[in-house]
Amino acid sequence: MTSPQSVIDAAWGTLPPSGRTVETAGRYTSARMERIIQIVVAVGCLTIGSQGFFSSLELAGTGALHGILRGTVFLSLLVMVVLCIVGWGARTASAVFAFLYPVSLLLFPLATADSPPNPAAQPWPFFLISLAATGALIAFPLPWQYVWAIGTPLLYAAVRLWTGGFAFEFWVGVGYDVSVAVILNLVFITVGWVLRSLGAGVDAARVQAVLSYARAASADAGEQERVAVAALMHDSVLAALIAAERAQTEREHQLAVSMAREALTRLANAESDDPEGSDEPVARGWIADDIERSAGELGVHLEVERVGIGPAAVEQPSVPGRVARAVALAATQAIANAVQHAEGAGLRVRILRSGSGVRVEVADEGPGVDVAAIPSDRLGIRASIFARMAAVGGEATIESGARGTIVALTWTGDRPA
Template structure:
């Protein structure tokens, strides 16, 4: 029998993500973390909007000043070109980290060069135009660099700017007041930006870690459930189709018992052959309770017994095909047990289906059985009846004494998951 593929590890986690997120979002979630990716996108857009506002003020201040030497003009153009590139990259979500890194490196370089050049003949009262970009530099660094480097940009850029203010004011007392005020303001704003970015990223990482743990736990549970389902199916198949046929053949004494053994062997070969197909148990299309009755009678004929299954009227529709087949196979095992151990005495099968519930009762008048005394390696009742019915959300009960045995198979059970109870009455 070809064992079904049970995904594990990254494959199982990827399948689990695809159940709760679109395929593209699931790929992002596995690569970087879903919440982290969303937070990074929000930070990029916020940086673009703030940079646009501050950059517009800086452009106005720069145009109002006397740029002077061509080198100063080139540096100003380079700063605003890199700023514009960063804004566009952050808005479109492509190359945002690279563009932010270029601007973050270029701004302190421009500050150093501008500080070494002669002061322009005219400058606005608010100081050098580059003041408006002091808060953009640490924000760009926060998008690109590790936390330690971010704080380096928070300190270095304002200090360079303060030196320019002092040098152009000939280090006069009033220059110290203006420079200290600008430096303090830039340090406070820069530190706040870096702290907020770090906090948002930490929260996003925590959410992603919790989600990943939940998805991993789900994948492990799904794998364990799939393995258990496979174990039940293999155990039931081996007993129903192979072990039962061998036992019947070994105990056959009369012509009727030989015929029963041959029928069971033929059924075993058919089911083993079908086990290699993609859908060994057939389609899951809904069926009616009449289909269950017909299948039970056909299974009984294959066991050498002409059995009439009593069915309540009218028939019920909408029973999932997988559920119907499990009920038929479990009831067939109960019929086979009655034939094998009670010689079919008093055998009767009743089918009741109404109000979204299905019940099959198999009765015989044999000597009964003791469930507690059945060895653990005997799978006829445990795997072929109890486990098979439980696997589809049903329940099975056996009431046996010296006067016979009653096997009751019901679906769905009262405590079955809601997803197993979708039946059209």
């Protein structure tokens, strides 16, 4: 039966790739939304920042401090724009610019001390007010975004009024400009919050949808398995029991035994997806090859020791196909038990002749197991090993102690399969 986790993994595999190896599939929409915000911010900052840069050239002769201040601010803005477009390091670059802008406002009066303020002309820091807020939009959590959206315009207003000596003509222009800047900043922050909330909501809905699908698929697989087992019990096991109860003659007894063996085989193979296939004889080497292949599917790399057995391609077929598959499946179950309970310590497999049949030994050096103490509802040994071998006229024995466990699977060929 398919596990819910495997269904979830398969469902996530159908989602479009995010383009980032560090992003999980559960944040696909949020990641896309974040990239959209970064690109829009980069385009807006490039456009408005260019206007501010050309405005700053009018004050190029105010001293070295102004040149350093202007170069630092606009260089950090350019780095922020580039990294937002690239999609790498955008948060760090945005945080640097968001911090540098308030510092530049505080240093701006000192850098332009030899240039008298003009109430009719805006200084270049004015053009970057909203850009500082968008930098905070990329870099900071929501509460701090609103602090930058409101705080930077107010700081600009304080610096502007102070450099203008709090003259009346400065109050009118600054009041209008700061009011517009605060409104725009709040709109930017709110739109970003809405877009991110939408992305998170879509991701959450996708997760719930996948989980619902996984639960439905798991329930459907369980129902199909229940129906299959019920049909098996009705068609094979129950029919064999009825035939055995009604058997009177020797022929009827033989038929009941044959039906019982077939029912045991089908019941033992119920957990396997392998088809029953043909009953044509196969070489003993085929069993060794199949055991190695099945062990590899379990993640165990081993080579079966072949005693007196040649390659499957040249050896004379002597083991019925149904017997060979039963022996290989029982050996695979023994290997799985050794890996699970003994961590594969000293795991080795040997195949050899047994009369006209075959014998397979699976040994490990684990702590051993008390077969008699295994609960009756644990079918890993009883159904997958003992019942499977009994169903084809074979025998399974387990020798276990403190030095390890040996599972021997024998089909001598002197009993009908």
